[in-house]
Amino acid sequence: MFRRREPVPFAFVAEADRFRSNVTPPPRQRASRAQLLGQSLIALTVMGGLTGTLLFGIPALSQDSSGASRVHQSEAHR
Numbered sequence: 001m002f003r004r005r006e007p008v009p010f011a012f013v014a015e016a017d018r019f020r021s022n023v024t025p026p027p028r029q030r031a032s033r034a035q036l037l038g039q040s041l042i043a044l045t046v047m048g049g050l051t052g053t054l055l056f057g058i059p060a061l062s063q064d065s066s067g068a069s070r071v072h073q074s075e076a077h078r
Helices: 033-061 065-077
Strands: none
Touching: none
C-alpha cells in the first residue's frame, strides 16, 4: 500500500489521490448565436485595434533620415 512520507491530518485527504467519481458532469451548453456574434465582434475589435496600432506605430518609431539630411543641406546653403 502506498504511504505518504509527510503526516496527513485527515484520512480522506490521503485517499484523494486514488478516488474516482462515477458521476459524470452535465454536458456543456452550446453558445447561442447572440453569444457567438458578440464574441466574434469583440475578437474583431481587438484585432482591429492591434492592427491599427501597428499601422500607426511603426512609422512613428522608424527613424526619419530625410529630416536630418534636410537640416544639413539648409546649413550648407547659408
